Amino acid sequence: MSGTHGQTFEELRGQLQEAAATFSDGPDALEGILLGIVDDVDRAVREPLEIFPVCHHSPASALAMARRLREKRPKVVYLELCEDMAPLLTELRNCRLPVAVQAFATEVDGFPADWSPLSVVAPITEASAEYQAIAYALDTPGVELVLVDRSSDHVFQWDSRGTHSAEAGADPGASDAPPVEEEAALHGDAVGVEIGDLRPRFAELEEHLLHHGRVRHWSEWWHQYVELPLGDSDHDTYRQVMLLIGSLFRRLAPGDPHRVRVDEDRERYMWTRMREHLAATGTDAADCLYVCGAFHAASRVAEFGVHGTDTFEIGPRSATRWQHGLIPSSHAAIETQFGLASGSVSIAATVWAKNVRRTRVEPFRLAGQAGAKTSKAKKTAVAAAPVPAAANSDKLTGFLRRPPVLDRLDETELLGWSVEIVRAARRNGYLASTADAIAVFETSILLAGMRDRARPTPYDFQDAAVTCIEKDTVPGRRDVRRLVDIMMGGDRIGQVGYDALPPLARDVHDRLAPLNLKLQQRGVQRALLDISSQPQLEQCSDVLWMLRYLMPQGTARPIMGERRLGERPIQESWDLALGTHQRALIELGYEGVSIEQVLEQRLRRTAYGPHATTATVLEAIEDATLHLRSRRLTDELGTRALEVLSAERSVDGAPEVLRRVRRLLAYYRTSEPVLPPWIESFVKTGYAHYCTLLPTAFTDDDATVRQVAAMLGFLFGMESLALSLGCDRTQLELSVAQSHPQEPSKVALLWAAQVQLGHLSRADLRTRCDELLDNPMVVPAYPRYLSGFVHALEPVPGLADLVVEAVSNAFGRLPDPVLLPWLPTLISTLRSNGAELAPLLIREAGRIFPGRLGELDAWVPPWRAQPLPDTARPGGRAGEGRNVALLAAHPATCDAVASLLGCDGTWQTADPGPAGGQLIGRHPDTAVALESLLATP
Template identity: 65%
Template sequence: MRGCTSHSAIEAQFGLAPGSVSIAAATWTKALKRSGLTPYRLDAQRGTRTRGRGGRGIAAPATGLPDRLSGFLAAPPELNGLDETELRGWCVDIVRLARRNGYLASTADAIAVYETSILLAGLRSRTRPTPYDFADAAVTCIEKDVVPGRRDVRRLCEILLGGDRVGQVGYEALPPLARDVLERLRPLGLDLEKRTIQRALLDLHADSRLAPCSDLLWMLRYLLPHDALRPIMGERRLGHRSIQESWDVALGRNQRALIELGYEGVTVEQVLEQRLRRVVRGAQATAAGALAAIEDAIRLLDSPRLVDELGARAVELLAAERTVDDAPNVLRRIRRLLAHYRATATALPAWCEAFVAAGYTHYCTLLPSAFVDEQAGVRQVGAMLGFLFSMENLALSLGCDRTQLELAVAQAHPEAPAKVALHWSARHQLGLLPLAELRARCADLLANPLVVPIFPRYLSGFVQALDSVPGLASFVVELMSTAFAQLPDPILLPWLPTLINTLREHGSELVPLLIREAANTFPGTLPALDTWVPPWATTTPAPAPPVVPAGPVVGLLTDHPDSVDAIAALLGCSNPWRRHDQRAGTEVAALLTQHPDSAVAVADLLSARSRIAPSRQD
């Protein structure tokens, strides 16, 4: 068994400040050297063995030696002042190390570090500079602008003052979790105790024994530092598992992290469950973080019990939130989870339905205030509307009331241009604002010279609304094309950078949808663009209804009045039927002229008679 002498591991285990053990060891060594004392060593450290009964031995006390320990322990500590020799040696050595690592340090920097260390110790009410004062002084005086190499000055100070002594623990001395990990990864055929990076190739389709190894590697990837395990090929996401994977494994050089992982539990699964519960139960827990923990539980553990527990906590966190900062993350993650369950399960879990119902009510409540709140951005409000409109059918089936959404939109009175565009889009989606009226409002904005400079903000609001109202994609293309066509260059060119930056900041993920819609609208070749007419520029009048001549139609109705009389009786009309030669001819002609569709259909069916002419006749 090899011993572990890692100072940083001891500091992490007992909660000490970084460097405490190394500083204490250096101080102890210096005190022994100054006082001329010899530390007491055990027999095993001396390399001698004492045999006794049962294999145990007791060292015989030395005789004739003076008792100097009692006096040393009883005496008060000496008040040592500034050790100029020690501090001067530190300053010279740190400058030497800095020059080796690419810093332009000189003797003047050594003098500056020396004086600054004394100054910092005095400011901190210390009689002599400590290694912490020296490290701060070295960083201040030597690390001027950038780090020229891989190591900064603080790391050089750690190396100078002792740093971390790293050892290696044998298999028998490892905690149960670490031994379990090594045993479960044995099918990989690697020497996991080596400190080199090793490549592991997993063909899960050909060798079924490697599937548990793959699951364990992904769990360790979540728990250990990123340089311990690095996937080269393959991924693990919701509903997808790769059939071939390739990993860079460096567990030997990260043995400390693996041992510290053993302090948290007996198995990797237990530690992972504890960490996921800690994520959703912490003081800084959010609904988006809880949904992320649910995704990790599904990907890594596949434990329905744990997922239900985390989901119930996610519902509580969402109902308790008073801001909408995490609305985009919540929307993205719940959509992904819903798609996963709809593809893999026969029904949605109870926590998922409760989350959608609670989110619908929660966002409806916060929507009016979010529209006028300056702290709530356009992305957050757009994500709220995306949640409400995309989850509306599911929420209504779970008992939510659509009137709540209509009232929330009606109570919102935004002033910011982007939020005004979002509000118009929401009203259009609810059927309260027809597309013709929306087009007229945007035309008024383009015609107003005071609004034109901030018109890109309206466009960013409409682009952000594409997530909740995707049917507006063609209208947004029309709006942007109209703006580029109508605005003169002195007005158009100044706000082009504003438009680009606004779209990049607020709607970068929605711009591809806009580009696809524009590709479907505009012609595909350059010559066709010269003769192309935009579909919104063609003002085609509404087709006039065909005029039915009174003669044949009125004659047909009066010759066979039975069906008309039956309909009149059902409608409660008691007036007698009048023939066309009476005064009803003009009235019937006017009625058929206004509503000619049924008459034209009847005439088409009666092929024996002449077709009704489509031109209007008096």
């Protein structure tokens, strides 16, 4: 037998040697390449363990695989696929193809942290050789399926360059794929592992083939010059041609050391695993079939073959914990990830269906597969007696010397295409007519003739349709090229069945079952929740809010309803697209068994991350309170917030910290009998922390006025609680006294703080503002002082009237060259940083300014009103008697004020004047306030 095989390709060797001598004027590298290709084919053909070379998603490979499996009936099928994905293959029967087998890891151990999450996918379509092998092995009793390729962990171990595109199947620069759309992003950033990466890695070779083949991209070249000729070939011809192509591309590949080493290590890995299995089970190599890519079938490593060396040592896997599952895939996702032309996988599916009908070969389909049909012919074919394989002979010589077979024109098929594309174009807004259908028909024939084809291919038809219908405008969102893709089969999107989903995904579907929606259906569905009449729907609301937090945008979108601290839902309306984002839900299931567990892990990861700030930890606490209602988790995260706050040395997050602490305090004060210990400690520590940082923040150029105002807002807003917890107000007073800002806005902010502390009177603040306006050297900087006063409303909202007065004086006294350029700055400042402060100014201005336009002429601002004479003042003689009478008329009010001020005494009806006068003399401001309050109608 060996002698027979040794003479198999002698005639071909002689012809190639003569051709090399003719074209290169003597023996050289060309002869070595050509003869080396024949040696590779001869070596693979003579291997006792039959090697079946394939190309990914090739209808010719799938058809040849189905035919060979029915003839040979192998007992063991070795498949080039990650060995750790084997347990998932049985779940394919619960899915609708195309789907992808995925290995996923979120927590990495042994890899760089910035690689996380790690993801490896292997897409599977019905028109693929690997699916035929899987379906045969799983549904045929006594047949074993063994995955022999490296594990998902080794995929990243061997990726020493740190780029996950090493296994993407094609050079990204040579990709024929269009820009990524939603359907094309189903695989995300996952590394693609697929059987049969068969594309030239030598750019000049691919360019040469495309140019002389008169095609636009690689997918079209493969369809025309490999796919169609091999569609009707016998097994030996198919196998030898695929081995020839694999060897050619391998020998002409650039010498990238890393990529060559990875390719050879994969081949050593697979042959080592196959020899181990043969030795362990005692299976005869003649009863086995090795399915691999044609690129790896033409291997020259020493470990090649059943009798190869056993020098390759398979390294251990890392400590990374991998999760495995099935995710939906699509034709567009496969094309994008592996650099194929748009529509090429859909065209392959159409050619596969046509070949099955034409050749009457019964393909293998998993029992129970969604969309699969079990026929009587299939059962008969499976039970048929095996046909012995023909002896391996030289089929390459005849194939290479045979002129291309020109298929006759199928006018009926082409005419149907032309009519259908015009109908689709009109539905999408094109002004197409019957004349355009005729033009597409004739142009397709013309283009095929120009490209030496008797029968137009789908690519010729696509070019003709674009030329005749689209012209130079696209009225809708789909161009004609996309319409042809849809017409040829469209972008089929797979679906993972309920039984194949991880526990978390099934739990989500079960908990949302009361909504009575088809959650696995793609597209957007509206869910209406009347929780007030159906309280059981509140659990569905909880699930939806958690999905909104965890899933990509658009998966669960609230239309009506919101979730806030301390509020309970009444009615909600949601747009759900769980079927569209099924992959994200499945990957969520890799992180835990319930969405509550995943959410808790995410919140902990955020709080304990290396870049966690006090604001982010407080946000995690708020989310935990909203969605989980777990006191245990909030207490733990509160302790973490305290640690992060103590370690911070910047005030960048002060505004966010203030906002969230206020909200949490309001919630706990209304819903809890006592404040949690962590928030009391947080307020106490924050008071001391911000007092320490305040003087530095006032002078630091990197600290904005909004951040300093937020610090003061925390100190003044939490002061009463902090003092009750044991803080010392002297620390705040010393901190303000040590602050010496130079920037005008911060100076104004410091003045507001001094007013709040009582170190500066309101009259003195008015005087300082007037002095600024009177000083021509300071007038250009006055708007910056006003910006500080506006931000001062955060810590000192009682200054709203003075801020209105200062702004009014600025509008009245500032010159136009100073005022007009400042107005856009004021508006933008209020919109970006002071949106919550604007209502205070507007409300105060509405109280001060007249409500009608007619009253404006006679209106006098309160700050410009004439002061009362001394006799009319509360401290004067006339005023004293007036106030005594006022107090006597309202004794209850006087008693309340006296007790508030700590004054003890009784009413004297005989001589009430002196007692009231003494009280008013000690507290004249209180008397004036009472007078204005009682005089208000």
